Amino acid sequence: xxxxxxxxxxxxxxxxxxxxxxxxxxxxxxxxxxxxxxxxxxxxxxxxxxxxxxxxxxxxxxxxxxxxxxxxxxxxxxxxxxxxxxxxxxxxxxxxxxxxxxxxxxxxxxxxxxxxxxxxxxxxxxxxxxxxxxxxxxxxxxxxxxxxxxxxxxxxxxxxxxxxxxxxxxxxxxxxxxxxxxxxxxxxxxxxxxxxxxxxxxxxxxxxxxxxxxxxxxxxxxxxxxxxxxxxxxxxxxxxxxxxxxxxxxxxxxxxxxxxxxxxxxxxxxxxxxxxxxxxxxx
Amino acid sequence: xxxxxxxxxxxxxxxxxxxxxxxxxxxxxxxxxxxxxxxxxxxxxxxxxxxxxxxxxxxxxxxxxxxxxxxxxxxxxxxxxxxxxxxxxxxxxxxxxxxxxxxxxxxxxxxxxxxxxxxxxxxxxxxxxxxxxxxxxxxxxxxxxxxxxxxxxxxxxxxxxxxxxxxxxxxxxxxxxxxxxxxxxxxxxxxxxxxxxxxxxxxxxxxxxxxxxxxxxxxxxxxxxxxxxxxxxxxxxxxxxxxxxxxxxxxxxxxxxxxxxxxxxxxxxxxxxxxxxxxx
Numbered sequence: 338x339x340x341x342x343x344x345x346x347x348x349x350x351x352x353x354x355x356x357x358x359x360x361x362x363x364x365x366x367x368x369x370x371x372x373x374x375x376x377x378x379x380x381x382x383x384x385x386x387x388x389x390x391x392x393x394x395x396x397x398x399x400x401x402x403x404x405x406x407x408x409x410x411x412x413x414x415x416x417x418x419x420x421x422x423x424x425x426x427x428x429x430x431x432x433x434x435x436x437x438x439x440x441x442x443x444x445x446x447x448x449x450x451x452x453x454x455x456x457x458x459x460x461x462x463x464x465x466x467x468x469x470x471x472x473x474x475x476x477x478x479x480x481x482x483x484x485x486x487x488x489x490x491x492x493x494x495x496x497x498x499x500x501x502x503x504x505x506x507x508x509x510x511x512x513x514x515x516x517x518x519x520x521x522x523x524x525x526x527x528x529x530x531x532x533x534x535x536x537x538x539x540x541x542x543x544x545x546x547x548x549x550x551x552x553x554x555x556x557x558x559x560x561x562x563x564x565x566x567x568x569x570x571x572x573x574x575x576x577x578x579x580x581x582x583x584x585x586x587x588x589x590x591x592x593x594x595x596x597x598x599x600x601x602x603x604x605x606x607x608x609x610x611x612x613x614x615x616x617x618x619x620x
Numbered sequence: 621x622x623x624x625x626x627x628x629x630x631x632x633x634x635x636x637x638x639x640x641x642x643x644x645x646x647x648x649x650x651x652x653x654x655x656x657x658x659x660x661x662x663x664x665x666x667x668x669x670x671x672x673x674x675x676x677x678x679x680x681x682x683x684x685x686x687x688x689x690x691x692x693x694x695x696x697x698x699x700x701x702x703x704x705x706x707x708x709x710x711x712x713x714x715x716x717x718x719x720x721x722x723x724x725x726x727x728x729x730x731x732x733x734x735x736x737x738x739x740x741x742x743x744x745x746x747x748x749x750x751x752x753x754x755x756x757x758x759x760x761x762x763x764x765x766x767x768x769x770x771x772x773x774x775x776x777x778x779x780x781x782x783x784x785x786x787x788x789x790x791x792x793x794x795x796x797x798x799x800x801x802x803x804x805x806x807x808x809x810x811x812x813x814x815x816x817x818x819x820x821x822x823x824x825x826x827x828x829x830x831x832x833x834x835x836x837x838x839x840x841x842x843x844x845x846x847x848x849x850x851x852x853x854x855x856x857x858x859x860x861x862x863x864x865x866x867x868x869x870x871x872x873x874x875x876x877x878x879x880x881x882x883x884x885x886x887x888x889x890x891x892x893x894x895x896x897x898x899x900x
Binding site: 514516517519520521522523524525526527530534535538541613614615616 | 700703704705722723724725727729731732733735737738739748749752753780781782
């Protein structure tokens, strides 16, 4: 760090950049360590509280019991009936299918409403009413119509994904700058060309926000359908564990769902950053 | 230099360039003619706003006309009408001998703030008019490449707009405006968002591109200096409702440079006259 190290201004600039990068790296590692320390602290506190206050494990098991339950569910062959993998696969599979259906329909109908005024006038009241309704309340009706099985799971996931996608794609398309529409009009572009080349890309950040919400809602919808009656899935694992007051088992399933939720959210975020690379930098 | 002679409608060159028609003397019909244009907008409160009232303008082929006026004088409205983006409530406009009824390939528009699409590369942006328009695209692509080179953007084809400076973005927007080989290029305060020095440089660039492309250009601006520096004529508009106060000929040799032009007595005289009119 003495002046003898600095041979040229260019060198100096490179060194400064390196130093700043190292500083940022150190800070990031520090932040991660702090998060982990906080987590460990919370787990220790939990364990101590459970022991000191002698909380029975059918009310609140300690982290150790939860970890054991988690381990016994994970340390099994992938196709084992008693492990987490088979129910998780079922839940994720149906959630994914429902998500795809709901997201596609939401985008299509949202676009239709944004593009055609009559469609907006006719459909908006229903969208508005259903949007304010807690969609979970429809679940019993869906079970009546689609039965205790995988059909209801897919329909619930699709229904819950549909609304944020509808609202977000509608708002996103409507947010298109008038100047960009003038540009396309001056070029005598067709309606479809304007939609595909200008409106849809403009709406992309909104659509990704809708997908981000939708992926969590799809999982939620599937679990609720599983609670109300299904043969397989993480929701079934939870209700079965609850039935035998295996609270540690319930906690283990919740941990699995939490991790899956975070993973799905990150997946959407990474895709978003790749697809709309211009969004945070333009203007 | 011969290019300068054919394009610069100055008194000096008009004498030496034989066969050149002076747009002030309508030997042939002007390329653009607008007569008695009226445009009324209704506001949210319901009160009508007269943006243009009995607006007249004619432009000869190859001419560079600047329109200068106070904010809200309807100069952008005028451009929107000529571009076919809006329809007038009264009056008539012709391009060549055809009435202007809507957007057409004969008119290129350069908007404020470049309006490049951020999800497209420079190349995708500048050939957008060819992609949505159809026509013989391959033939035009070469011309677009040529314009990119004139605008100093060769090598930046695969960059995204956010990777370009404001001046480069605006030059790309001009190239896009020229992509369909329009007869007329309409420019709506294209350099308003740039800093003063970049703006002066862009004025020089635009003059160069214009002299190379031989287009008829209408430039809307609120900069008196820019209007004189670039224009063969400067049309001064009144405040709302907009109409023509004065139509001034700029007798300055081309190519013009800022260092020379702003010290020219003709420039100073015009600038003072326009400022007096706008202050009145």
